[in-house]
Amino acid sequence: MLVIGRLIRQTEINTIRRGDSMKLLGIDVSSYQGKPDWKKVSKTVEVAILRVHQKTGIDTSFEHNYKGATRNGVLVGVYKYSYAKTVAEAEKEADAVLAVLNNRHLDFPVFYDLEWDKQAALGKAAIASIAKAFLNKITKAGYKAGIYCNTNWYKNILDTKTLNYDYWIASYPYKDNGTVQERLKPSAGIGWQYSSKGTVEGISGPVDMNLFYTDYKLDKNNNSAESIPVTTTKTLWEKCAELMAAQTGYMEKATEAMLDDKTANAGSANYTKYARDVNSWGQPGCQGKPWCAEYQFWIDVLTFGLKKALAHMGGGFYNCEEITKHAKANGTWHKEPKLGALVIFRNGSHIERVTKVTITEIYTNGGNTSRTDKNVVIANGGMVCDKVYSRNCKDIDGYVWIDYETTADAASTATAKKLSKVRKFVGRVIANECLNVRSWAGTDNPKIKKYPVLNRNDLVDVCDTIEDSENEDWYYVRIANKYYGFVCAEYIARQ
Structure with a gap:
């Protein structure tokens, strides 16, 4: 992977944040970037693909990068640059990666980095066998697997019909200035390495810049991954x-x-x-x-x-x-x-x-x-x-902060619109201590601020009944003829 570079411009960050165009801003890093300050990096970067292993062993910055990225909320995947010329060598590379990962959690795939010129000379069939040997071991271990390559490899060297994996593709101009060049965007792939000349706060020196178009959700119990579009967010x-x-x-x-x-x-x-x-x-x-x-x-x-x-x-x-x-x-x-x-x-x-x-x-x-x-x-x-x-x-x-990756609960709104504000009966508080008035049925909901508690023997207008998530009855009540809230029905007696 290329590691030379310079500025990522502010205007680029403006246009590629997740909420604007549903793209995830990413970087890929290795020991060439030293020891990044991940707290600073996480201010702008959403995905980091970390070099997990090099020819001589574990990448010397991997542990620092993995801990720093995960602790600061950055989604993490890894890559392995391949020097394999045979299936056996590819399997050894997979074993080395899995030994370093040691079942730890990943958000993005393990990418097999295929760009070595000595591999290109082997031909499509041999390269496909090498790639499958590595990637099959990765997927059997429960991880999502993908391929990193440049556009030339994708179009001319790899048998992409046989190698049916997620592709992360590099494509940037000869005079790379760190900006997104839409004309060079690959027509395929879940990720685009658009520049080798970026700088990001928290990283000393140049760094590769990426856009990812797919989010991944992992089963935390077994690390099995399923590629899904970023649809919930x-x-x-x-x-x-x-x-x-x-x-x-x-x-x-x-x-x-x-x-x-x-x-x-x-x-x-x-x-x-x-x-x-x-x-x-x-x-x-x-x-x-x-x-x-x-x-x-x-x-x-x-x-x-x-x-x-x-x-x-x-x-x-x-x-x-x-x-x-x-x-x-x-x-x-x-x-x-x-x-x-x-x-x-x-x-x-x-x-x-x-x-x-x-x-x-x-x-x-x-x-x-x-x-x-x-x-x-x-x-x-x-x-x-x-x-x-x-x-x-x-x-x-x-x-x-609000989590937009959750699911909506429109039913509670529809239910609220159906609640009657007409008094059905007058109720008296029979709780021995103060009775909390909630903003919705259930003790996990906040108290209303205008009239948060009722005292024993206070009177309320009971207007409707609703069940909470545990199927317990709650009354929708009116207090002092103007404040509305929810109280546990158990503590209200008909007057």
């Missing part, structure tokens, strides 16, 4: 991004009239369709109040479903400070940005969602703000806008 993130794009330009209303129109009845009274819909889901909407957090909750519910949106933002989604507290308590609060994360500003005075991350900037979409120049935070500004901030902007408190 794509589906949820693209759904979220499309929702935000459709809302951009929405203006708050002077009254509760024409809430669904983007610009009609515009005013400064903080009336929105977002508060109306949140109320319809059985949650405490804040009609007529600042709505930046409520807008993000609305986006989250339509992306993930009500229950998961509550898990992301807590019962105080209408209050940015409460969202921060909830994230810190649940381990989702971070100082570094991530695509799709919620970003909190000015000690909890405003919230937006990250739509793009570069080395120096974040791009966002937010509600209840205004169009401004870079780094200008506007809270209670009156519309949905796209914004941009420096990553070191002094007004950024931190980020709430």
